[in-house]
Amino acid sequence: MADATSMEKLVSLAKRRGFVFQSSEVYGGLGSVWDYGPLGVALKRNIKDRWWRSLVQSRDDIEGLDAAILMHPRVWEASGHVSGFTDPMVDCRTCKSRFRADKLADARCPQKPSKVPGQHTACDLTEPRQFNLMFKTFMGPVEESAAVIYLRPETAQGTYVNYQNVLNSSRQKIPFGIAQIGKAFRNEITPGNFIFRTREFEQMEMQFFVRPGTDDEWFERWRAVRMAWHEGLGLTPSKLRWHQHGPDELAHYAKAAFDIEYEFPFGWQEIEGIHNRTDFDLRRHQEYSGKKLEYFEQASGERYLPFVVETAAGADRVTLTVMADAYREEVVEAELRVVMGFTPQVAPVKAAVLPLVKKDGMPELALALYHDLREKMPADYDDGGAIGRRYRRQDEIGTPWCVTIDGETAAQRTVTIRHRDSMEQDRVSLDQVRHWLLERLG
Amino acid sequence: MADATSMEKLVSLAKRRGFVFQSSEVYGGLGSVWDYGPLGVALKRNIKDRWWRSLVQSRDDIEGLDAAILMHPRVWEASGHVSGFTDPMVDCRTCKSRFRADKLADARCPQKPSKVPGQHTACDLTEPRQFNLMFKTFMGPVEESAAVIYLRPETAQGTYVNYQNVLNSSRQKIPFGIAQIGKAFRNEITPGNFIFRTREFEQMEMQFFVRPGTDDEWFERWRAVRMAWHEGLGLTPSKLRWHQHGPDELAHYAKAAFDIEYEFPFGWQEIEGIHNRTDFDLRRHQEYSGKKLEYFEQASGERYLPFVVETAAGADRVTLTVMADAYREEVVEAELRVVMGFTPQVAPVKAAVLPLVKKDGMPELALALYHDLREKMPADYDDGGAIGRRYRRQDEIGTPWCVTIDGETAAQRTVTIRHRDSMEQDRVSLDQVRHWLLERLG
Secondary structure: OOOHHHHHHHHHHHHHOOOEEEOOHHHOOOOOOEEEOHHHHHHHHHHHHHHHHHHHHOOOOEEEEEOOOEOOOHHHHHOOHHHHOEEEEEEEOOOOOEEEHHHHHHOOOOOOOOOOOOHHHHOOEOOOEEEEOOOEEEOOOOOOHHHEEEEOOOOHHHHHHHHHHHHHHOOOOOOEEEEEEEEEEOOOOOOEOOOOEOOEEEEEEEEEEEOOOOHHHHHHHHHHHHHHHHHOOOOOHHHEEEEEOOOOOOOOOOOEEEEEEEEEOOEEEEEEEEEEEEOHHHHHHHHHHOOOOOEEEOOOOEEEOOEEEEEEEEHHHHHHHHHHHHEEEEEEOOEEEEEEOOOOOOOOOOEEEEEOOOOOOHHHHHHHHHHHHHOOOOEEEOOOOOHHHHHHHHHHHOOOEEEEEOHHHHHHOEEEEEEOOOOOEEEEEHHHHHHHHHHHHO | OOOHHHHHHHHHHHHHOOOEEEOOHHHOOOOOOEEEOHHHHHHHHHHHHHHHHHHHHOOOOEEEEEOOOEOOOHHHHHOOHHHHOEEEEEEEOOOOOEEEHHHHHHOOOOOOOOOOOOHHHHOOEOOOEEEEOOOEEEOOOOOOHHHEEEEOOOOHHHHHHHHHHHHHHOOOOOOEEEEEEEEEEOOOOOOEOOOOEOOEEEEEEEEEEEOOOOHHHHHHHHHHHHHHHHHOOOOOHHHEEEEEOOOOOOOOOOOEEEEEEEEEOOEEEEEEEEEEEEOHHHHHHHHHHOOOOOEEEOOOOEEEOOEEEEEEEEHHHHHHHHHHHHEEEEEEOOEEEEEEOOOOOOOOOOEEEEEOOOOOOHHHHHHHHHHHHHOOOOEEEOOOOOHHHHHHHHHHHOOOEEEEEOHHHHHHOEEEEEEOOOOOEEEEEHHHHHHHHHHHHO
16 A cells, blocks of 8 residues: 555445444544444454553563543643643634644635635734643533543553552562553544544553663663564564654653654554653652652662653554555456455454355354354354355455365365465365364464 | 441452552542552453453354544434433522532532531522533634534444444344443532442443334343343342333333342442333434434335344443452451452452462472463462461452462472362362363353
């Protein structure tokens, strides 16, 4: 995929096959908000579970956490989001619209007759003012300033304010980490590119607390671990690269930052950031809350505020990455074949069971096998239409293997297993199918 | 557990052992908002996964969905939430506070000196006005009425507006269902009882679409399925009961409604509702969107709006139910033993591996076994303190089995496995431990 056309094709397939739908579509949709359909939920769950397993379930030094979206408003004063998480905006006195001051060239005046982009600069614009990107709401029955709370713009702060609770209730010692998967919200002025940049999104963030002085070493370690994780999703290696933040790009809290970027049809974009956040956040929360957040290191008898190495990935972005990387078109026997080449571990459906024809006992054998497989993996059953057409349907949703019950199955107790990518077929004993598949799923 | 004391004990254990923390605790907390700690995340994930597996992964007639929290505001006009999802509120002209008109007896005047509850009725109160319980925010850069959107108060509407997309992209026919797990928000005036009633909460909702006329039958079927699911969590049978909504209690959309109630220390309360929502929601969305939402039934050639049987459970409530039901205190050898008697399938930690003493090669054997078990189940390793104390620590977090490496392990290749509830011990061959545990986890 190398252009805008391929994004259109991906969005179209996503809707047609039930990966992603536009939110509230019957009402014309809601800008840049998307819903996951049956296959999309399965795919995204596989990706999130894989992240959780690799960080929380298979390591001794990381604990899981699930903090609420709503938090005390002082959290966002301490973190710097209330004062600093802003975009510069200007109002046009003629058309009464509001635009990003740094993106005026992209602006469109909604007044009829439409003015051409850029004309606003010659128009009656106010001076730029800073507008906060946090969604604001009111808790309790009165809409007043004392009741203002925010939808969190990142999960990380939920980890920082819970860091001592986790430390006290687990038996972790520094170095250790806390991992979270959860929704965050940013009132972006220019969201877009399908599920790449949305106002509501899901983060997979891990904060690793280390002794100051060991942070550079841990930073490098986590860079390696996280890149390996993305490679393990089966992504094309040449489409992954590092982008190091220069001094101008670094966030106020960061000493160093590297993005893992993927080459989407719309260009290279960040899918995960690895940040050395130093002790910035804990220091600020200590200051704003008046509570000591220092760590007492038994071995040395020292007290210190730990440094934090953060790995921050977007679950929606990774899902889009996996979908964009998987999409391919081939011409097979003079016909277009669309394939989602998911690695089997994240594919929403692992195997489809297909009776060659709807007679001679084939559907019965196929259904029995299907129910046997369903106990151990997501499987599909399809007896509708020509077998070639059914293979194409499975290719399009990325099912790695199609198991076909044919004329020889009843007599010889064998089936064919077709490989999605090579389209080659193996003859396998019927009672070995489950084992054959489970072995390949690892 | 039969009183307020036991809730206090549960909340205390939840914090001490890392099940549930108060949100933003370092800032004094945020009213009725809670965060899940390491063990709480694990427990809640087990419950949610169990729900998802029973409804989506192990059935052919239910599809998964994950709709966004933000939706088009017309959705909430159609559903009746903008006009009808309200509580009656009164303002006190003296103290300038706002109270629920139907709960005045519980109200406290914040003015000093505090007035006694109930005095407001003799005070200077306004007439009751209806206040909407939906959290409101603004999307886009301008805070104006056209930009108002709401945080969804239920996941169900996300299913209704996607019902045709799911139907078109899957190969389901009526009867079929759509299941969702996701956050919802209600600006409750009187939340409380720990994680029972919170302003931010997670729902596990399934909407089952059926042919009108078959809805009563499906309603009864789903009642049975859902009660069996709760029983399968190992809850005390005598603490579960049905509550049928009388004509005065029925929601405007419901033809019939039954709650599954659990007897908490604070009384019998709803943990799941089974509702016959008729075609109310689809009819309203058809009307408000102007889009035909009828189903074409091939067999009969008829078109109709399906009826919906909804099963709506709260993930946080079920988690609280499982915790409250599991908590017990016993006196063992003149000491208090606190046990979380989780059924093994939902227990956050399945097995703990404990070397009897920190010498004679026991820690090495124990660590090897621990790493072996970790590949297949959440396990714990603990070598700190007397063995009795370590058993108690595991009892308190509900670990069903403790595997102890003792003096005989090296020579005889055997270990003891201690049962949490009976405290009896079995002698098991070291190389059979993993198999022994997996068999019991099913």
